[in-house]
């Protein structure tokens with residue numbers, strides 16, 4: 366077993382981890398980035414569509430192009446591929462990893478968690494019926510098509526209209542599959558509106574809102590699915606069932622932040638499903654920072670990149686023994702607030718706040734402790750994160766809420 370001392374250890378080499386490495390190495394501290402895969406980039410590797418980097422690089426890039434830009438920015442080679450982090454000891458600050466050379470233990474001054482998210486499995490849909498081949502999560506289907514050049518089948522129905530489902534509908538259609546439609550249990554699409562237009566409408570792929578799959582049919586391979594309309598409580602409406610012949614079902618029913626390594630000793634936010642962080646991306650354990658899809662699911666890589674850079678910078682300061690303000694003030698969820706980042710703040714700096722409303726509003730106001738601080742004269746929706754900079758905040762807890770206006 367080998368032991369190694371590092372100032373800043375980054376777990377995960379997706380956009381958040383790479384951005385953290387860019388800013389940590391600029392501070393001249395000993396930095397190591399561990400990635401369990403043989404390549405860095407995380408989900409960027411399989412996202413060969415455009416739409417990345419409009420904010421950060423002022424260009425529309427593909428996922429791999431965005432990743433290359435980050436590599437260019439990274440001044441030092443600190444990446445260690447094929448390293449899986451197995452355990453973090455919150456008392457000794459030791460991080461146990463498995464590499465091609467066996468177990469390596471890192472003694473760290475600070476740690477940045479950038480482990481991203483995993484897909485919700487089919488079982489979360491609770492669909493009765495047979496378990497046959499031909500059912501894939503969108504991420505697996507995307508990997509098959511974009512990386513291994515294999516089609517999952519001939520005729521496909523997609524479940525879930527989040528961005529991943531929408532992008533996969535278009536991708537499979539372009540690659541020659543018969544895409545019969547996308548079913549969405551909610552009354553409105555789960556992904557960005559630009560993706561609904563560019564991925565479905567431009568390709569004549571039907572979007573069936575307030576619908577779900579209620580049965581699978583087949584012997585060894587999927588032969589058909591039954592879909593049904595649902596009421597406002599998501600219960601199937603009898604008499605609306607329809608059997609559709611497909612040999613492939615692609616499920617895109619959400620991502621779950623991956624935090625198994627820290628959730629036993631770091632304060633977690635049950636709504637974001639990630640660690641509670643402050644504006645420095647510091648968790649409740651003062652030497653552990655976090656950024657990216659593991660703290661909350663983000664729709665834009667640019668936000669993930671920004672968080673990674675902040676985490677890298679402040680983790681380096683802590684590693685060098687510098688102190689920065691305590692974050693004793695909380696953002697509290699008031700009416701209609703879903704994802705909220707950060708949850709704590711010091712009140713000493715300006716910083717960005719990210720919010721997802723729980724439901725859509727045509728016109729609305731955002732309030733901090735009953736004071737209107739933002740007016741939205743356009744439709745806001747859960748699928749699009751709202752971001753804006755806050756400054757000169759009072760050093761006290763702030764209840765955040767969204768209210769509809771006429």
Ligand SMILES: Cc1cc2nc3c(=O)[nH]c(=O)nc-3n(C[C@H](O)[C@H](O)[C@H](O)COP(=O)(O)OP(=O)(O)OC[C@H]3O[C@@H](n4cnc5c(N)ncnc54)[C@H](O)[C@@H]3O)c2cc1C
Pocket residue numbers: 376377378379380381382399400401402405406407408409412415416417418448449450451479480481482528529532623656657658659663664665666667669
């Ligand atoms: C299909 C899809 C389409 C998207 N489209 C767009 C778009 O058009 N425009 C846009 O701006 N954004 C888009 N996004 C969002 C954006 O790409 C992601 O939010 C962002 O890339 C997530 O980066 P991350 O670093 O947080 O996570 P990830 O990319 O998931 O990276 C996490 C990394 O951590 C590693 N890891 C996890 N656990 C361990 C461990 N124990 N030890 C070592 N390594 C570990 C993983 O292997 C992975 O490489 C899309 C996302 C998806 C999924």
